[in-house]
Amino acid sequence: MSTQADFSAALLDTRLPCPAGLCSANGADPASRFLVYRNNVQGSLINALADSYPVVQQLVGEEFFRGMAGIFIQQQPPHSPLMSRYGDGLADFIDAFEPTAEVPYLADVARLERLRTRAYHAADAATVSAQQISAALADPQTLAELNITLHPSLHLLDSAYAVVSIWATHQGEATLAGIDIHQGQHALVLRNGLEVEVFALDHGASVFIRHLLNHRALLDAAQDSPPFDLPQTLALLIGHNAITDLNTKVSP
Amino acid sequence: MFSTNEPVPPRTRAALCGLPPRAGLGLKTGHFVEVLGTQPDIGFFEVHAENYMVDGGPFHHFLGLIREQYPLSLHGVGLSIGAEGPLDIQHLQRLQTLIERYQPQAFSEHLAWSSHGPVFLNDLLPLAYDTSTLNRVCEHIDQVQNNLKRPMLLENPATYLGFERSTIDEPAFITEVIRRSGCGLLLDVNNVYVSCINHQRDPLAYLDALPLHAVGEIHLAGFAEDADRLGDRLLIDDHGAPIDDAVWALYRQALERVGPVATLIERDNQVPAFNVLLAEAQQAEALLLHAGSRP
Numbered sequence: 001m002s003t004q005a006d007f008s009a010a011l012l013d014t015r016l017p018c019p020a021g022l023c024s025a026n027g028a029d030p031a032s033r034f035l036v037y038r039n040n041v042q043g044s045l046i047n048a049l050a051d052s053y054p055v056v057q058q059l060v061g062e063e064f065f066r067g068m069a070g071i072f073i074q075q076q077p078p079h080s081p082l083m084s085r086y087g088d089g090l091a092d093f094i095d096a097f098e099p100t101a102e103v104p105y106l107a108d109v110a111r112l113e114r115l116r117t118r119a120y121h122a123a124d125a126a127t128v129s130a131q132q133i134s135a136a137l138a139d140p141q142t143l144a145e146l147n148i149t150l151h152p153s154l155h156l157l158d159s160a161y162a163v164v165s166i167w168a169t170h171q172g173e174a175t176l177a178g179i180d181i182h183q184g185q186h187a188l189v190l191r192n193g194l195e196v197e198v199f200a201l202d203h204g205a206s207v208f209i210r211h212l213l214n215h216r217a218l219l220d221a222a223q224d225s226p227p228f229d230l231p232q233t234l235a236l237l238i239g240h241n242a243i244t245d246l247n248t249k250v251s252p
Numbered sequence: 253m254f255s256t257n258e259p260v261p262p263r264t265r266a267a268l269c270g271l272p273p274r275a276g277l278g279l280k281t282g283h284f285v286e287v288l289g290t291q292p293d294i295g296f297f298e299v300h301a302e303n304y305m306v307d308g309g310p311f312h313h314f315l316g317l318i319r320e321q322y323p324l325s326l327h328g329v330g331l332s333i334g335a336e337g338p339l340d341i342q343h344l345q346r347l348q349t350l351i352e353r354y355q356p357q358a359f360s361e362h363l364a365w366s367s368h369g370p371v372f373l374n375d376l377l378p379l380a381y382d383t384s385t386l387n388r389v390c391e392h393i394d395q396v397q398n399n400l401k402r403p404m405l406l407e408n409p410a411t412y413l414g415f416e417r418s419t420i421d422e423p424a425f426i427t428e429v430i431r432r433s434g435c436g437l438l439l440d441v442n443n444v445y446v447s448c449i450n451h452q453r454d455p456l457a458y459l460d461a462l463p464l465h466a467v468g469e470i471h472l473a474g475f476a477e478d479a480d481r482l483g484d485r486l487l488i489d490d491h492g493a494p495i496d497d498a499v500w501a502l503y504r505q506a507l508e509r510v511g512p513v514a515t516l517i518e519r520d521n522q523v524p525a526f527n528v529l530l531a532e533a534q535q536a537e538a539l540l541l542h543a544g545s546r547p
Contacts, residue, residue, distance in 0.1 A: 003380055003415070004336045008368035011375075021380075021416045025451040028480040033413035033450075036478075036488060040375045048374070078372040081302050081330025081343060124308035152307070194310045 010034070011041045012077055014070075045073045048083045052117055053090060055170040056110050059103060068097065084121055088114065105161035105181055112167050112198070115155040115189040119196045122153035125244040132246060133238055142248050146218045149245035150237070153191035156206055156213070160184045164200040192240045199236065204228025209237075260434025262465060268403050268436030269468030270357035271296050271323050271514035273544065275536040278518050283526045284314035291321065292530055295537070296357065298325035298516050304354075305346045319354050325469065325516065326356035330372065333392045333406075334365035334379045344399045351400060358469055358514070360405035360438040361396070363389065363426065380415035381425040393433040405436040405468045410443035410475075410489035412450055422447070423461035436468035439510075441503045442495070442518075446475050446487040455502055459509070467510045472503060472536060473518035492521030495532060503536070507543035515540060 006019040022030035046069040050057050057065040072093050078086045091110035100106050136142050157163065164187045165179045186206035188199040201209070204226035211221030222230050237243050274295025279287070287297075297318060304311055318324075331343060351359060364376035379385050396404055408426055420428070430437060439462065448455040474493030478486040495517070503515075517532045 003417075004365060004368045004377075007377065008371060008373060011373055011377075012371070023414045023416050024480070025414065025453075026480070026482055026484050028482045028484065030413050032481045033486070036412040036486070037375060037377060041373050044374045078374060079370045081332075081340075081366070081372045081374075082305050083302065083374065084306055121306035121309045121311070124312070153309075191309060194313060 007037075011038050012074055014038065014042070014074075042070060042073065045078065045086070046070060049073075049087045049090065052084075052087050053110055053113050055113055055167055056090075056094075056106060058170050059106055059109060059166075060100065064099075068094075068100070071097075084117060090114070105159070105163060105166055108157065108159040108161055108163045109166055111157055111159075112163050112187055112189070115157055115187070116196050116198065119153035119155060119189050119191045122151075122191060125151055127151070127241040128243050128246055130238050133234075133243060136246050136248070137234070144219060145248045147215065147247040148212060148218055148237075148243050149247065150209070150212055151190055151242045151244050153189075153196070154209075154213070154242055155189045156201075156210055157187040157189070158184075158206065159187065163187055164198055167198065188236075190240060190242050192242070197240060201233070202228055205233040205236075208233060259431045263403060263434060263436065265436075265468055265513065268358075268466065269405060269514060271325055271469060273512035273514055273540060275533040275540060276323075276325065276514060276516045277529050277533050278516065278520065279315070279318065280519075280523050280526075281311070281314075282523065283529075284310070284318070286526050288314070288317055290526075292526070294322065294530070294533060296323035296325055296514060296516075298327050298518075301326050301328040301347055301350055301359075302330045304350055315354065324354055324356040325358040325360065325514070326350060326354065328359070328361040329376070330366060331361045331396065332365045332367040332372075333361055333396070334363060334377075334385065334389055335367050335392075336365075336388070337367075337369060339392050339395055340367065344396065348400055351402070358405060359400065359402065360407055360469065362407045362409060363429070364409050376409060378409065378411040378413060378415070381418040381420040381422060383419070386420065386425060386428060389429055390432045393429065393435050397433065397435065403435055405438040406430070407438040407440050407471065408443050408447075408462065410440070410446040410450075410487075412486065412488075414451065421461075423458055427461070427463045430463045430466045435466075437463060437466045438469045438471060439464070439467045439506060439513075440471035440473070441506055442471065442473040442475060442499050443489060445496070445499050445502055446489045449485050449487050452484075455498075456505060459502065459506060464506075464510050467506075467513055470503070470506065470510075470513055470515040471518050472499060472515060472532075474499075490521055491518050494528075500535075500539075504539060507539055512540040512544040 010016040010019050018031035018034040024033050049069045076089050091107045094107040162181050162183045162185050164185045186201045188201050205228040208225040272295050276296035279297040279299050362376050448458050472495050473491045476488040476490045480486045515536045
């Protein structure tokens with residue numbers, strides 16, 4: 001093994017001994033010096049996850065979170081120097097992590113927090129004005145073939161739990177009192193200007209928006225969704241600057 | 253073209269770094285709005301390149317506005333120049349994209365490694381100083397400078413241990429890297445102090461052994477104080493405290509030797525209010541003015 005292979009392995013796996021070939025000027029045990037690096041690596045990666053998943057940490061407590069994050073790091077260390085992307089796999093990890101089984105909504109809260117981070121850093125896109133959209137919707141010929149493009153920050157999450165309510169209550173005073181956690185919710189995440197926003201949609205509206213994300217034409221998407229309030233859903237998208245292009249070209 | 257075989261003629265400071273010889277601050281996301289609102293009299297701002305390798309959103313929005321008003325230093329923490337494996341070409345391309353977008357007056361990276369194989373360790377890890385490491389580091393710096401089409405500054409590290417296989421001392425290693433590659437030196441005065449205490453060296457002798465003619469920028473920061481198992485001081489470069497008096501004293505010695513040069517106050521942990529950082533920058537700026545007024 002190379003020097004850096006040994007060093008790297010022992011930084012991540014706290015059960016491994018200090019690598020050979022190290023020394024210190026005062027003759028102190030090099031293992032104690034190596035611990036500084038191990039603590040830096042473990043601490044910085046755990047802190048990065050804690051920064052990305054603040055509500056997950058609130059739900060399980062800091063001590064439990066840091067322990068869980070330490071295990072995650074050993075299984076899935078970063079594969080990129082872009083730390084804003086680190087922890088993509090945390091939600092799936094939580095799904096399979098037995099000690100969190102009594103917090104069944106934890107993985108979906110992690111998914112929602114990941115979507116918020118992605119929305120925050122997503123590409124910028126100019127939005128279409130409300131007047132242009134109204135004009136397109138008012139013209140029956142245009143409307144029949146209208147495609148709308150949604151902002152790159154826009155994401156959906158379907159959860160069997162009240163994931164939006166659980167997340168929202170942890171933005172201030174944390175209490176789950178009054179929330180039926182088993183009431184499934186459909187989350188919409190988007191960045192409006194510089195702010196990331198989170199909404200709970202009804203099922204039909206979320207199916208409709210998913211069709212739009214899959215490039216289905218507006219009317220086709222609306223007709224192929226469970227009952228929902230189309231004007232209200234469009235007003236939500238328009239009002240939060242989520243529509244970035246209108247296109248009436250017929251596919252060849 | 254840069255070449256490992258033939259030393260590159262030393263560059264002037266202006267060619268290595270276009271930052272003004274003033275004090276600058278690390279740009280913290282929590283200070284974006286205050287900086288734009290108050291327009292503090294600061295020589296430049298520095299950002300970690302990797303934080304801005306995102307598609308869009310507030311980071312680019314604010315950095316773009318702040319860049320219109322201030323010179324910028326782009327400081328990489330993820331290139332892993334000392335890695336045993338090849339450089340990450342994708343990462344180099346991302347750096348190039350950022351440099352084209354923001355036209356920073358300086359680009360710097362570390363004499364360290366942070367990736368092994370596919371794994372990124374998110375820390376600046378120490379190198380064994382021998383001929384093979386020297387050749388590899390010089391090749392990597394050549395590659396960086398050729399790709400980015402500009403010279404880079406290389407930062408001296410803060411370290412906590414040594415390697416039995418090291419055959420070259422750190423200042424001599426850095427001197428040879430700079431002679432061969434033609435890159436500049438980002439003189440981190442805190443790292444000099446931290447490393448010298450940790451390895452029982454004289455900080456001033458270490459400073460004098462560095463290639464000070466190549467200094468393009470200086471970093472100042474605070475450290476955390478610990479002790480090893482023998483009870484000797486063990487300093488941790490945590491960027492989480494005000495600059496220590498001993499580091500200020502060493503900075504004065506450095507300025508006497510190199511004259512006024514762009515100086516960054518680094519703070520990455522326990523970030524205080526903007527005014528506290530501004531006061532530290534003003535303290536550095538007073539020393540820079542004094543250094544500039546000397547005959």
